[in-house]
Amino acid sequence: MASFTSVSSQSLNNASTLSSPFLLSIHIPLNPKIASFSSVSSHFRQLEFPSTKKPSNRSSTCTFRSTPSIKATVSETSSLSSVPPTPAPTQLPLRDIPGDYGFPIVGPIKDRLDYFYDQGRDTFFRSRVQKYKSTVFRANMPPGPFIASNSNVIILLDGKSFPILFDVTKVEKKDLFTGTFMPSTDLTGGYRILSYLDPSEPKHEKLKQLVFFHLRSRSNNVIPEFHSTYTNLFDSLEKELAAKGKVDFGGAHDQTAFNFLAQSLYGTNPKDTKLGSDGPTIITKWVLFQLSPILTLGLPKLLEDPILHTFRLPPSLVKSDYQRLYDFFYESSGFVFEEAQRLGIAKEEACHNILFATCFNTFGGMKIFFPNVLKWIGSAGVKLHTQLAEEIRSVVKSNGGKITMGVTEQMPLMKSVVYESFRIDPPVPLQYAKAKQDLVIENHENTFKVKKGEMLFGFQPFATKDPKIFEKAEEFVGDRFVGEGEKLLKHVLWSNGPETESPSVNNKQCAGKDFVVFISRLFVIEWFLRYDSFKVQVGKLPLGSSITITSLKKATS
Ligand code: HEM
Numbered sequence: 001m002a003s004f005t006s007v008s009s010q011s012l013n014n015a016s017t018l019s020s021p022f023l024l025s026i027h028i029p030l031n032p033k034i035a036s037f038s039s040v041s042s043h044f045r046q047l048e049f050p051s052t053k054k055p056s057n058r059s060s061t062c063t064f065r066s067t068p069s070i071k072a073t074v075s076e077t078s079s080l081s082s083v084p085p086t087p088a089p090t091q092l093p094l095r096d097i098p099g100d101y102g103f104p105i106v107g108p109i110k111d112r113l114d115y116f117y118d119q120g121r122d123t124f125f126r127s128r129v130q131k132y133k134s135t136v137f138r139a140n141m142p143p144g145p146f147i148a149s150n151s152n153v154i155i156l157l158d159g160k161s162f163p164i165l166f167d168v169t170k171v172e173k174k175d176l177f178t179g180t181f182m183p184s185t186d187l188t189g190g191y192r193i194l195s196y197l198d199p200s201e202p203k204h205e206k207l208k209q210l211v212f213f214h215l216r217s218r219s220n221n222v223i224p225e226f227h228s229t230y231t232n233l234f235d236s237l238e239k240e241l242a243a244k245g246k247v248d249f250g251g252a253h254d255q256t257a258f259n260f261l262a263q264s265l266y267g268t269n270p271k272d273t274k275l276g277s278d279g280p281t282i283i284t285k286w287v288l289f290q291l292s293p294i295l296t297l298g299l300p301k302l303l304e305d306p307i308l309h310t311f312r313l314p315p316s317l318v319k320s321d322y323q324r325l326y327d328f329f330y331e332s333s334g335f336v337f338e339e340a341q342r343l344g345i346a347k348e349e350a351c352h353n354i355l356f357a358t359c360f361n362t363f364g365g366m367k368i369f370f371p372n373v374l375k376w377i378g379s380a381g382v383k384l385h386t387q388l389a390e391e392i393r394s395v396v397k398s399n400g401g402k403i404t405m406g407v408t409e410q411m412p413l414m415k416s417v418v419y420e421s422f423r424i425d426p427p428v429p430l431q432y433a434k435a436k437q438d439l440v441i442e443n444h445e446n447t448f449k450v451k452k453g454e455m456l457f458g459f460q461p462f463a464t465k466d467p468k469i470f471e472k473a474e475e476f477v478g479d480r481f482v483g484e485g486e487k488l489l490k491h492v493l494w495s496n497g498p499e500t501e502s503p504s505v506n507n508k509q510c511a512g513k514d515f516v517v518f519i520s521r522l523f524v525i526e527w528f529l530r531y532d533s534f535k536v537q538v539g540k541l542p543l544g545s546s547i548t549i550t551s552l553k554k555a556t557s
Contacts, residue, residue, distance in 0.1 A: 095446040099128065099138035101152045108144030108151040112309060115142050117301040125157055125459055135443045136161055141180055141430075141457055143293035143309045148181040153432070153457040154450060159466035159491050161443045162458045164433070166497045166507065171433035171456065173508045174198040179432050180455065183290040186315035187322065189352035194511075195361065205505040206343045210350060211357050213339045215515050218265045222515075223403060225264035226522045229256050234530055241552055249371055249536075249547040254280035257366040260519075261358055266332035275328040282321040283359045284367075287543075289313045290360070294430070295542045329355045362512055368427040368544035369516075370523055375545050376421050376476045377524070378536035384478045385533040387413055392528045393557065408521045414528075416481035418520045422494040424476050426460040427544070431496060444468050464493055532556055 101107045115124045128137055135158035144151040156162050165171060175182045177195040185192060194211065197204040233256040240247040258279040262270050270279050288295070292308040307313075330351050340350035377384065395410045396403060408414070432455060439450040450456065465473040469491050470480075481489055492499035495516070497509035510516070527534075533553040539546035 092442055092445065092447050094440075095134070095448060097136060097138055097154055097448045097450075098132035098134050099155075101138060101140055105145050108140040108148075111140035111151070112142040112144050113301065113305070116296045116305070116309070121459075125155070125462060128155070129157060134446070135462075136441065136446070136448050143181055146310055147293045147312060148179075150455070151180045153180065153455045154448075156441070156443075156456060156458040157462040158443045159463045159469040159493075161441050162431075162460070162463035162493065163498070164439070164441050165431050165456060165458050166493075166501075166509070168199050168507055170436055170439055172198050172200070172436050173433055174201070176432040176434065176455075178291065179294060179430060179457070181293055184312065184315050187286065187290055187318070188356060189326070189348060191349050191352045193356045194353055195356065199506050199508065203345075206345055207349075207353050208503075208505045208511055210336065210340055210343060210345060210353065211511040214265065214336050214354060214357075215512065217335065217339075218267075221264040221267070222519065223522065225260055226519060227403075227526065229260040229263065230523070230526050232256065234526075237549060238552060241549060246537075246548050246550045249374060249549055250367075250541070253370060254284070254363075254367060257363055257370070258283070261362055261366075262328075262332070265358060266329070268328075268332040270328065273328055273331065275324055278324065279328070279359075280363070282325055283363055286318050286322055286325070287360060287364055289315060289318050291543075297542050325355060325359065326351060329358070357511065361510070362516075364543075365427050365512075365516060366519075369421070369520065371545050371547045372425045372427065373418070373421045373520065373523060374534075374536055374547050374549075375538045376424060377417060377478075378534060378547075379538070380476055380478055382533050384417070385528070385531075387478075388417065388524065389528040389532055389555065389557075392525050393555075396525070396529065403522070403525060405518065408518070408525065411521075411525070412482045413479055414521060414524050416485065417478045418517065418524060419481045419489060419492050419499065420476060420478060421520075422499075423464045423470070423480070423492045424461075426464060426494040428494070428496075429460045431458045431460060432456065460493055464491065466491075528555075530555055 102110060111124075115121060119127060124139075128139060129135055135156070137155055139153065139155055140151040141153045141155075142151070156164070175192070175196050182196060194204065194207040197207070199205070233252055236252055237247050237249070240252075255277060259270060262268050262279070270276065275282075292313050295308065297304060297308070333351060333354060336354055337347045337350055340347060345353075377388070391411050391413045395407060399407045399410075435450045435452050435454050435456065437452050439452075440447050441450055441456075442448070464470075467473045470488065479485070481492075489499040495503070495510040495513040497503070497507060497513075501507075501509060503509035503511050503513050531552050532555055533551075534549060535551040537548040537550055539548070
């Protein structure tokens with residue numbers, strides 16, 4: 001993938017480890033009303049492929065606390081280390097994993113009802129931690145009967161046991177992207193998509209390389225397209241706010257996110273095609289057909305549980321919609337297909353995969369994460385808003401009004417705020433992996449034996465709010481990752497790996513990790529170039545939060 005990773009000038013001298021550089025910069029006058037763009041070349045080498053090398057012989061037995069000190073920024077992460085370290089066995093007492101699965105069928109259904117309705121997700125986990133006095137225990141995860149044949153999992157709820165899920169030398173990640181069930185491949189053109197492949201499968205390497213290629217080859221378009229699509233969004237939000245006194249962020253943002261992705265990654269404006277403005281609605285429906293077994297829409301349990309969690313929604317009901325999306329991507333992706341052919345991937349398989357990476361992985365991630373950013377920064381209040389506006393504007397000004405990847409690196413508070421949003425509210429909260437061999441895992445208090453073939457499940461929001469790792473773990477602390485705080489970045493796990501590691505063809509870390517961090521930074525930068533402060537009301541959605549903006553204070557400096 002395009003690792004949107006800027007590199008230090010020192011590492012530029014070791015150019016043999018880097019792919020060809022990309023030169024990007026955009027001129028943004030500080031008064032956003034008169035923003036204009038000119039692409040100029042820069043001496044700054046900004047992008048790097050993640051490693052496509054086989055894993056180094058890096059030991060997987062270094063102790064939890066002895067991970068080498070963090071290199072401070074995204075730009076300085078090691079691209080060579082593709083297997084994150086897992087804790088070595090220590091002297092902690094061995095304990096049988098507490099908890100049980102209940103009777104067949106009955107136990108999984110009871111746990112499902114607890115999880116969705118009778119307790120709710122957080123209480124489901126928290127009450128069992130209290131009951132078993134352990135952050136590692138056995139329970140069933142939804143959906144269970146009759147969608148998943150085996151819903152028995154070992155649940156990991158602390159930041160110390162969780163990283164075992166990333167160690168692909170010890171765990172397998174085949175067909176478990178969505179958990180104990182896999183959506184029908186009828187929803188993805190008959191193909192098992194990259195997200196469901198284990199790195200041991202030959203297709204995994206080729207398809208991940210294709211995603212890397214795609215992101216890298218379009219990297220020059222990211223900054224300008226982001227600015228233009230998000231400027232349109234801000235204009236329309238302001239108009240509606242002025243007219244109605246409040247404005248919903250999510251609906252308008254969905255269209256913006258899709259337009260941004262279509263234009264930056266494919267050079268196509270959806271409005272000029274048969275898809276028109278239907279992309280976001282179709283994707284939301286298609287994603288619902290894949291994730292319904294693990295979602296609640298807030299309907300009465302007697303209605304919702306049989307419809308969503310007991311049987312699959314028939315893929316045929318979304319077939320024609322999916323075909324429209326497919327046609328859009330098929331028409332726009334000639335340059336990706338050329339690379340696919342070189343890699344030996346059939347055109348159709350490539351198209352279903354890049355559609356999935358763009359619509360499910362990226363659009364889905366932005367749809368959840370960008371409102372979350374507003375939720376957390378909004379709730380932090382005016383003091384943080386003022387500090388962010390000052391930092392962002394002064395750095396942009398001192399760089400002649402230009403935004404480049406290098407420029408974003410010079411904003412420690414803005415970077416920290418983005419990482420803190422990922423920590424406190426990881427957009428993909430559930431992660432699964434199956435033990436490839438008998439294992440010993442450990443939390444802060446105990447070691448536990450896991451048998452080959454057992455399913456491990458981690459609920460990430462608990463792992464990244466582990467009070468034994470983070471002070472004031474439940475609070476949004478904007479400057480948490482500034483200065484010395486950067487050492488904690490190894491515990492930020494949203495990308496299915498530590499923030500200090502990089503995706504590679506040998507691991508299962510998110511192929512879009514650096515792209516996502518970069519566009520999230522752009523979002524905060526564009527926001528605070530335009531606004532001094534803002535207020536939001538927050539609600540809950542099946543996936544993420546709903547955001548109603550009630551005030552936008554335009555930039556005065
Ligand atoms: C906010 C946005 C995103 C979030 C939160 C996110 C999160 C994740 C997570 C948690 C996983 C691992 C899931 C698992 O195996 O348990 C993953 C995998 C993946 N993501 Fe992302 N992602 C985002 C954006 C992207 C983007 C921009 C791309 C590429 C265009 C992408 C492509 C992928 C791919 C291909 C995989 C599978 C990797 C592999 O098989 O090795 N994602 N993502």
